[in-house]
Amino acid sequence: MKSSTLRKWQFSMTGMLSVFVAACLMFGVIRFCSTCEEDAVIDTMRDAGWFVDDYAIYEERIPGWVRVKCRYASSVSVTSFDQSFRKINRRVVVEDTAALHALKRCSHISKLDLSYTDVSEKSLLEATALMQLNTANLSGSPCMTGRVMQELARSKNLGGLTLMDSRLIDDDLIPLSKSESLTSLKVEGEITGSFLSSFGGSNLRDLSIISEELQASTLASLGSTSLEYLSVTCKPSEISINELPRNIRRIVIFYDLPLDQKDRSWLKAAMEKNSVIYADVHPLSKIAEYL
Structure with a gap:
């Protein structure tokens, strides 16, 4: 009689322990699954x-x-x-x-x-x-390094990239030309503009280059792009209007020296370009307001 009662008690305890362990496991699973x-x-x-x-x-x-x-x-x-x-x-x-x-x-x-x-x-x-x-x-x-630019260029979603107040050089920016999604690029650094030669046929729509070393002649490489908005730091009359993208709509130039007759003639010619709806020159101190 005592032996039978003991076995029933042991079985009951084992069953209860099994139920408790199962309940703990179930609770753990639910908690894990419900955790974000x-x-x-x-x-x-x-x-x-x-x-x-x-x-x-x-x-x-x-x-x-x-x-x-x-x-x-x-x-x-x-x-x-x-x-x-x-x-x-x-x-x-x-x-x-x-x-x-x-x-x-x-x-x-x-x-x-x-x-x-x-x-x-x-x-x-x-x-x-x-x-x-x-x-x-x-x-x-x-x-902001060349290696980071290489990684960002691999992104299939990156549409806008802002890299102001940097020490980037042209070679650092060349990998970005491989991006099929990049439509807006704002960059400031020790840049001549030579990197633009690799952007022919790119999907860029908005480009800003802030650099004392920028050479206006390099902007001719943008002629084969779909660029619509351009902001640069250089002497206005050094930019060839005929070599700018045919869909260009807005041109903003940051330049501190007084405009000469060539610059004023350039502004007039820029506004007469069919696609252009805005072209103007602003002092360098206004960069932050526009970009």
Whole structure:
């Protein structure tokens, strides 16, 4: 009698233990399936003062059983201060921060602004979403290197790229000519414009080149492009109007020296070009307002 009771008790305990283990495993599975890693990632970046736009989608982790609402970061901007603040060359520290490590794990970002931060080439190349970007602003950051340009050129989505206040040279920019999606490029550096020879037939619509070394003659390479908006720093009359793209609509030139008769004649001729609806010259101090 006692032996039978003992066996029943042991069986009952084993059964209860089995049910408990099964329940724990089930709870763990449900919790794992209902966890959205990027939720915590977004909160980490916002806690650091970064500006993050996100969107929510429902994901079926276990069809017909576990359906989870997850947030994904779509746009990330580290700073919001104006150009006058940026010109003092003060960079926001992001290297080795929790927010930057969180950014690297984001997989759905389409718009990224890391301008005027100390983000390195290595950190940027480790970002999961690098190949998913639609627009990127890396102005004033040390991550602007030829290697980063090569990686960005591989993106099938990148449409707009801003690289102001940089030390880039023409050779660094040549890889971008391989991008079939790039339509807008704003760049400042030690640039002569020789890189433009590789952009023949590109899909560029909007181009800005800010450089004291820019040679106006190199702009002739744009004649075979579909460019519509052009902003450059050079003497107006040195630009050959007849060699500009036939669809050019807007020409903005930043130039400090007084205009001579040749420059004024050039402006008049530019406005008479069929496609042009705006052509003007502004002092270099106005660059920030236009770009």
